[in-house]
Amino acid sequence: MTALLTIIILVFISVAIWQMVKIFDLAQAKSDNSQVATDKDNTLNAYLMMGFLAFIYIITIVCFVKWGDLPLMSNSASEHGPTIDNLMIISMIIIFITQTITQFLLHYFAFKYKGEKGKKALFFADNNKLEAIWTIIPVIVLAGLIIYGLNTWINIMGVDESDDPLVVELYAQQFNWKARYAGADNTLGKANVRLIDIDRANILGLDEADPNAQDDIITTELHLPVGKPVLFKMRSQDVLHSAYMPHFRAQMNCVPGMITQFGFTPTKTTAEMRQTPEIVEKVANINNIRIEKSKKLIAEGGEALDRYEFDYLLLCNKICGKSHYNMQMKIIVETQEEYDAWLKEQKEFKNSLVN
């Protein structure tokens, strides 16, 4: 019943707007009969063009000031992070300059050359020099960006096996993550989803006969030692997922049927990251928002929200079904000692099986 009423109200609102537009339409039918722009229209819209230019500039400034602390442009927590951030900042500056100039020219010309009766436009059809200029300038700028970008990309994606990275498997399933550590041999045991045996608690499908698999460790939290290169091997058991670790400037899809990889070196422990001024400010801000929200929730008889404390996160960033929006895993970067201590407490694969 409410549904029907709402639809009826919606229809009425639409009809009301329609009728208002109609009144507007009819009211001016007599005053101005021309449906082609007159000088008056040209002038008015020319001024509005300048107003719109101001609007574009203002919204740009407001966005940068209000939301421009841009977590993805500073404060990275991985070794390659700053190279991406630098490239990002350079690209942003180029974009900002180009945007400011071209939008100005566009709107200013629209203002300056507004039509007037009797005026004749300049017959200016072609100029090879100009065309050459604005072909060559983008070529040079883009060449620079391409070279810089490709260098950065190759450095990030090229995995150097010689510096003996810690190998960790990230395993995705609807709708959670698991991590698998290679154990003392630093070699992941063979695995395939066909070997999954829920009854024996072999949830990732490890090959029980493979000696390398025996000391593997499966966890629901991702712990990483600071300063040590990590090589992630990604697997998915059902649909596409994407392992997105924004603070480390890292992302790679998890594809059923194949193993993908991404490597980086964390440079800041979780504790250190919590101390950085940007994060302190961000967390304080978020907690203020949460306190405000909690007040409202309590007034409505609900429960207050927990206090937020910063943690690195692994998010799923490829649409994967109903609970895609809540597929996450906490990442903890810690000192080697803390990491070793934590790892020791975890169960090795051979001991986790149910017989």
Add this chain to the structure above:
Amino acid sequence: MSAHEDTHAHDAHDDHGHHHKETFVTKYIFSQDHKMIAKQYLITGTIMGVIGVLMSMMFRMQIAWPEEPNVLFEALLGKWAPEGVMDADIYLALVTIHGTIMVFFVLTAGLSGTFSNLLIPLQIGARDMASGFLNMVSYWLFFLSSVIMIISLFVEAGPAAAGWTIYPPLSALPMAQGGSGMGMTLWLVAMAIFIASSLLGSLNYVVTVINLRTKGMSMTRLPLTIWAFFVTAIIGIISFPVLLSAALLLIMDRSFGTSFFLSDIFIQGEVLHYQGGSPVLFEHLFWFLGHPEVYIVILPAMGLVSEIMASNSRKPIFGYRAMIASILAIAFLSTIVWGHHMFISGMNPFLGSVFTFTTLLIAIPSAVKAFNWITTLWKGNLQMNPAMLFSIGFVSTFITGGLTGIILGDSALDINVHDTYFVVAHFHLVMGISALYGMFAGIYHWYPKMFGRMLNKNLGYIHFWITAVCAYGVFFPMHFIGMAGLPRRYYTNSNFPLFDDLANVNVIITIFALIGGVVQIIYLYNFFSSIFYGKKATQNPWESTTLEWTTPVEHIHGNWPGEIPHVYRWAYDYSKPGHDVDFVPQNIPLKEGEEELQH
């Protein structure tokens, strides 16, 4: 050369036309007349557009006020919004169908279908399309596919919800997601029919442009609209069949147990039999169409804007040949950049390097076009008709949206903004809003040609200015939540306190989106009421040079009552020195001693 031979063909067609008895059905429904088919495309596209925009308004409300009861949801979504709270499955379905409808049904069929059909014969001086019958079949296949897509919204387990890119295995396995059952089957069927429709249309456009140009209409005298439609049709013919094959293979995987895209899957407690396929293969096939598709959407808009800008600036389009060259360059490059959607798909990083290179190259012809449009305005005599405003708006959003492409096209930077709201903001500005502006510009400009009446100009102004402010209000801040790392396609962000400080940005965006959506009623009113009550149009209201304005206001079969006009000059003789008026139509012979510009 071909133009000479064609004049006979035209005459024959003309005779045929006169014997034709028109009934209501042949005139308005199964019409073979390109002008009527254009209107059919436009109105079907408009209806689909209204549905697509309504969907976006609903999911924007969910993003801004997550999981709050909303009577609107209860009314419109029924069982998918118990107690008025939107279900997570239907959220994904709304996002998916919104994307599908806007990209394919509105901005491909509604834009290209409308204006290619309307303008190609009129502007090249042809009596009709090369095959009126195929043209009719093309429209009706599009209509059928629209109907099937709408029907898919009402199936029991929900409409397709795997994103408009329908990556398997999510789209292939009904146990992975409710929408991947009957909803996805209908989606695939609708798209397969859509592709057939699009191919028939495109073949017709290409053949018509090559063969049916009137005497004197050489390729270098064609208006840029025709160049854009022509090249768009070629891209469509090259790339759409690949999507069809991807859709067919996906249907095979879904229904006949093949393993093209699936391998090693364990879901809901059981191992599936699929082995040896790869979802990455699907991504390649999909984006082999998917990327050219954005140029299929934007090139016609560019063509329309070029034409409207020249006409309303009372100036030739600047750099006609450079414009053609850049259309061709964009078309060529568009087919070799698809991999930039897949930098982190698990494909070889070396391939990523190649695609970064080709992708950033595409910025060059795009920049050339933008500068040429701006220079076209320089020292013009700008007539600020609504069509002109939308054209200027097009250039503005195309620049704003296009520039962020150099971030997304750069594989190293894409790692961190891939699939965040940054991408959503980028492509909505550069091909969503821009193409819509191009479409609106085209509608305001050629409405007199379509319906013989004028649109109300003041309503047009209001429509433009509110839409322009809202478009920036929605998509500009969206870049920033993307750069803060917020992934797209999240039903709610409340599980991530990390993003709590972005909630207010999302509210602002949604408010702009709602206003922007509702003001389209002004346009709809203007459009539909002017069909009946608009001021009667004159033959050439904008004083343009192209051939369509030499046809009578009342539509007739065969377009011109007498002989088809011959063409003596290019399409952009505006404000040419030595003439009293500031425009010289293409069918006016050169004066004694007048030189044709060797542009």
